[in-house]
Amino acid sequence: MNHHTAQRVFEHQRIWRVTPDALSEACLLLFAAINDDHPQVDHIIGVANGGIAPARVLAGRLGVKARTLQARHYADDRLYREGTGNVTVEFDAFRRTLGRRKLDGTILLVDDICGSGATLHKLGNVLAPVLGPHARLITATLCLNTGAKTRPDYSVWTVSDWVSFPWEKRPDQPITNLLIPEQVICHV
Template structure:
């Protein structure tokens, strides 16, 4: 499946990439999960967008004690830093994903660069949603140029991010500022 562009334009200060630690990413995932406890309707499952969203999504699902699933979505042509998104997102739903989804489905990615990935995956999931089901989006990072802000996120940044589960960046990186609170739309 392909979703056409409903995107902003990623903002890059072109300094050096941010490099969060595993601990920072997992702490942010836990705080985002805590922020959705008690919402109505309850979170019934967490879906991680592969590959970057799978680790934080799994942690959120474990914290919330709900099923964890994955979908695959891609629109960058490579993993090279400082790329602008194409806006065309190829989505592949897993065979293990339930045919029907109810309650609040928490859709997780590591970063919301433009919002196109969340939009593409949401479109791909629409046929599986019960009438009362809702999708809530969450990302560890939100780029300042993101046109469709996720429902929850930990940091807003203006540069590339190199995650601890990716290949090491060759060159300088900058630390992520301390996490003060989870932001909500």
């Protein structure tokens, strides 16, 4: 599986929009599914920028502090960008917050979307040196693009077009709201 050539699928039929209500329900569903499978989550890491909001909601529900890890796959915010496979991670600042400690137990990595899978793949590798011997890394995203090669452990919506989130500037093109979700998809 080559993560550098994975391509997002864009049907160019619509721009999906995650509404605040849909986001809230998605986070509740993710919490329930993750809590059922992993009653003890010890650490939550939100991938900046898109994973910060859902990570904070999940952290509040799970009673864990959310950490942030900066990762960037794109240099700009234009619509319908293809992934390059080149993910830059600002790991030094994250590592400094840990000091000499290692993350152990169950670590939940949260992002807004798994487009090609390159970000989740890269972060799994980048985090490896700070994971303790009994650490288990699990991943959750709000959306999963049908072109992704690496899949999160949990996702809510499967999409084949561009997605706009509440924390992003609203596109100046017509949008279609994603339906309020009813279930989480477990990919493990």
